[in-house]
């Protein structure tokens with residue numbers, strides 16, 4: 001699905017004004033102002049603001065195998081999927097450290113939403129240590145080519161350019177006196193071996 005089509009579906013499904021644009025370099029840029037719709041339904045510290053999941057869902061109508069990473073008390077009624085959290089009390093599908101993801105069959109998911117703690121102080125609220133963002137991105141290389149990661153943070157995590165492309169960068173303003181955040185959308189690239197295989201298969205078919 002092309003990004004122009006994703007954005008068209010976003011406007012149609014959410015009825016929000018068009019606030020995302022494909023830039024000259026092919027990347028999607030834009031800003032979401034959450035307005036009055038910023039409360040966290042579950043009241044969980046750091047939970048997604050109301051409206052966030054609906055926006056993401058509308059951008060990916062073609063994705064059905066969703067994984068919520070750092071899932072907390074994510075609203076699965078709005079965006080159904082499996083969940084990963086380090087805290088077993090939250091009863092996630094997988095209790096796992098996002099920096100390892102040893103128990104998660106990543107290749108079966110085509111959309112990952114990630115909402116890590118943003119700072120040491122935030123991590124303390126969950127009684128965890130702060131994650132190394134680049135280690136999480138490295139663990140996510142087990143995703144299949146074409147899978148997307150929607151990463152909500154105050155930081156653009158370090159990532160390998162031979163493993164992921166950044167397809168979209170969306171600023172997110174919650175309301176006055178709240179932190180400004182950025183939604184970065186990565187796409188898993190094909191591995192070198194897969195890119196090498198493709199023309200060989202074409203040759204064989206001819």
Ligand SMILES: C[S@@+](CC[C@H](N)C(=O)[O-])C[C@H]1O[C@@H](n2cnc3c(N)ncnc32)[C@H](O)[C@@H]1O
Pocket residue numbers: 042044045046047048069070071072073074075084085086087096097098099115116117126128129131
């Ligand atoms: C910002 S909250 C996510 C809130 C969620 N988006 C929601 O709507 O409820 C971050 C979550 O990451 C979890 N977490 C912290 N460190 C983790 C790690 N290393 N691996 C997996 N989960 C972790 C915490 O337990 C917490 O539930």
